[in-house]
Amino acid sequence: MSEDRPDRAYDESEACMSVSVPLLTPTVTVRTFHPENVRRILCVFPAYTEAFGTFDHAFPLMGPVKAFMPPQGILLIAALVPREWQVRFVDENIRPVEESEFAWADAVLVSGMHIQRSQILDLARRAHRAGKVIALGGPSVSAAPEYYPEIDLLHCGEVGDGTLDLFRLLDETVARPERQIVYRTVDRLPMTQFPTPAYRLIDVRQYLLGCVQYSSGCPFTCEFCDIPALYGRNPRLKSPQQILVELDELADGGTPSIYFVDDNFIGNPRAALDLLPHLVEWQRHRDYTVRLSCELTLNVAEYPEILKLMREAFMTNVFCGIETVDTDALRAMSKRQNLRTPILQSVDTINSYGIEVAAGIILGLDTDTSETPDAILEFIEAAQIPIVTPNLLVALPHTPLYERLQKAARLNSGEGRDSNIEYLQPYETVVANWKRVIRETYEPRKIYARYATQAKKTYLHRKRPVRPLDQLTWTNVRRAVEVFSRTAWRVGICSDYRREFWKMTWRELRQGNVESVFQIAMVGHHLITFGRECLTRDVQASAYSARGREEPLLVARLQDAAFEEVGPHILRNPS
Numbered sequence: 001m002s003e004d005r006p007d008r009a010y011d012e013s014e015a016c017m018s019v020s021v022p023l024l025t026p027t028v029t030v031r032t033f034h035p036e037n038v039r040r041i042l043c044v045f046p047a048y049t050e051a052f053g054t055f056d057h058a059f060p061l062m063g064p065v066k067a068f069m070p071p072q073g074i075l076l077i078a079a080l081v082p083r084e085w086q087v088r089f090v091d092e093n094i095r096p097v098e099e100s101e102f103a104w105a106d107a108v109l110v111s112g113m114h115i116q117r118s119q120i121l122d123l124a125r126r127a128h129r130a131g132k133v134i135a136l137g138g139p140s141v142s143a144a145p146e147y148y149p150e151i152d153l154l155h156c157g158e159v160g161d162g163t164l165d166l167f168r169l170l171d172e173t174v175a176r177p178e179r180q181i182v183y184r185t186v187d188r189l190p191m192t193q194f195p196t197p198a199y200r201l202i203d204v205r206q207y208l209l210g211c212v213q214y215s216s217g218c219p220f221t222c223e224f225c226d227i228p229a230l231y232g233r234n235p236r237l238k239s240p241q242q243i244l245v246e247l248d249e250l251a252d253g254g255t256p257s258i259y260f261v262d263d264n265f266i267g268n269p270r271a272a273l274d275l276l277p278h279l280v281e282w283q284r285h286r287d288y289t290v291r292l293s294c295e296l297t298l299n300v301a302e303y304p305e306i307l308k309l310m311r312e313a314f315m316t317n318v319f320c321g322i323e324t325v326d327t328d329a330l331r332a333m334s335k336r337q338n339l340r341t342p343i344l345q346s347v348d349t350i351n352s353y354g355i356e357v358a359a360g361i362i363l364g365l366d367t368d369t370s371e372t373p374d375a376i377l378e379f380i381e382a383a384q385i386p387i388v389t390p391n392l393l394v395a396l397p398h399t400p401l402y403e404r405l406q407k408a409a410r411l412n413s414g415e416g417r418d419s420n421i422e423y424l425q426p427y428e429t430v431v432a433n434w435k436r437v438i439r440e441t442y443e444p445r446k447i448y449a450r451y452a453t454q455a456k457k458t459y460l461h462r463k464r465p466v467r468p469l470d471q472l473t474w475t476n477v478r479r480a481v482e483v484f485s486r487t488a489w490r491v492g493i494c495s496d497y498r499r500e501f502w503k504m505t506w507r508e509l510r511q512g513n514v515e516s517v518f519q520i521a522m523v524g525h526h527l528i529t530f531g532r533e534c535l536t537r538d539v540q541a542s543a544y545s546a547r548g549r550e551e552p553l554l555v556a557r558l559q560d561a562a563f564e565e566v567g568p569h570i571l572r573n574p575s
């Protein structure tokens with residue numbers, strides 16, 4: 001296969017061999033498949049694009065941390081490839097793949113979201129330059145295979161029979177195919193048969209959070225969301241025992257915080273109730289040294305039993321898609337689960353169990369008016385939610401929203417836009433509203449004030465370690481001193497909101513909340529810095545579009561590197 005083979009256009013009807021009904025012998029699954037040949041598999045996760053939710057600006061305060069969260073999907077694949085094969089893993093959020101690693105590999109396996117599309121295509125170019133076959137799976141290709149005409153092998157859907165066929169092909173040959181081949185999973189592997197993702201291939205201390213997945217799928221059908229189409233409406237589950245093994249591995253690896261990446265942790269409330277007592281026991285045993293967090297729907301406020309167990313399990317943070325405070329808009333987008341109880345009341349209820357709420361907000365809805373930004377800002381003020389992620393509405397493929405707008409001829413993928421939607425308001429108005437919400441939400445005084453409220457309203461209700469002195473190990477103390485020195489320098493001395501920082505620090509220290517000082521300072525620093533970049537740089541506004549990604553991230557990283565150079569020696573990374 002020549003290295004400079006021209007890219008081919010995607011045309012499913014003509015160009016692709018689409019393998020949708022695999023020929024399986026009944027007993028062989030992707031877990032029991034034994035290959036005939038030995039292969040070297042390079043699993044790669046592409047870099048993120050900076051966003052409110054990726055916390056890049058917090059990392060320079062934190063020593064070894066270089067990325068947000070380990071990528072579950074590709075780590076699962078790394079654990080699933082036949083035992084006879086060798087596997088290496090590189091997360092390009094930590095470091096780029098080296099030429100020698102491409103040279104080592106027989107095949108390159110990649111995952112990613114739409115927002116990582118240009119990074120995925122860049123990986124394909126590098127793999128092809130090295131003459132290697134590349135296979136892509138994950139949420140983006142599963143929803144939109146047509147985005148990836150350059151990739152040799154596409155894997156659509158979750159792991160299952162499609163994955164088995166992909167492995168069979170790689171066993172047979174690692175030559176690049178003449179035409180793109182698409183594998184689609186029809187029979188999913190039950191999650192109870194999932195192996196532990198290959199956490200052994202990462203240093204979890206390089207991530208802000210560890211993560212695990214208990215369930216996949218969500219019963220709701222919000223108009224803009226592709227989860228029901230991609231992962232189904234009837235959540236599939238791992239067993240609590242699988243989760244405990246994963247939690248132990250991550251906690252033993254040194255992570256202070258673990259996130260459940262489930263689409264909706266209470267998608268099946270009964271399943272949450274089954275798992276939570278195990279988590280409570282696990283936390284008691286570990287004396288609450290690891291914070292847990294998850295994504296769930298706001299109607300958790302209707303389940304006091306779940307909230308009580310979440311508190312006992314030291315679930316300290318949840319992300320909720322609040323989306324909008326306009327009840328007509330919630331009805332229009334089929335997000336009725338947010339309507340059952342007034343939103344502010346739900347947030348207060350969740351907070352009363354010691355759980356902080358982070359909120360996703362969408363701008364550009366058909367129901368938006370000139371009053372929308374004010375309504376959002378009033379809500380943030382009333383709810384006192386510190387972390388808010390405002391995004392422009394985007395029509396993702398395979399969503400009811402996409403179909404509706406396509407029929408109405410309101411899709412527009414013109415250059416330089418961060419959304420493919422013709423909004424009812426002018427595009428510039430929607431972007432201006434987005435900027436206004438960000439400017440006012442992330443004014444340093446306001447975000448620190450919201451954290452001050454959380455300290456009284458939420459953090460006071462949290463579990464506390466029974467033996468706090470056990471955590472005073474030499475390693476922990478040294479790490480705390482290092483992180484505090486960095487934070488004190490960057491935020492407490494160099495930033496223009498140092499007054500707010502010191503006020504918060506004294507208040508929290510007086511109450512003995514050492515951990516809160518670190519959390520608030522780091523998260524606050526990211527939100528304020530990234531918020532300012534949204535206003536002053538060409539940061540893309542939807543967190544979905546493929547526009548303008550590498551350069552800003554590079555600029556941010558170079559700025560951080562330059563800062564390290566001028567900072568005093570004591571503030572540098574320990575080796």
Ligand code: B12
Nearest residue numbers: 048049051071072073111113114137138139155158159543
């Ligand atoms: C955790 C999470 C994040 C985390 C980390 C993501 C990560 N490390 O991968 C963070 C917070 C960073 C994040 C951010 C965003 N996210 Co997000 N996120 C998720 C979430 C909830 C879970 C991801 C996960 O770990 N799933 C569990 C794993 C096991 O599932 P999986 O990756 O799909 O893998 C399965 C298969 O796809 C397959 N597979 C995966 N990879 C490969 C590779 C090969 C070779 C093969 C054979 C198979 C295979 O095997 C797995 C098992 O079946 C998903 C929802 C979801 N259900 O996936 C959204 C989701 C991936 N995120 C999404 C989006 C849009 C975003 C954001 C753009 C905006 C937002 N909503 O906040 C930002 C962008 C970040 C950035 N700026 O770059 C979308 C992606 C849409 C799409 N189709 O591309 C999803 C699907 C949710 C949604 N519909 O809104 N996200």
Ligand code: SF4
Nearest residue numbers: 218220221222225227
């Ligand atoms: S509740 Fe969340 S995961 Fe479920 S369909 Fe709505 S947006 Fe998607």
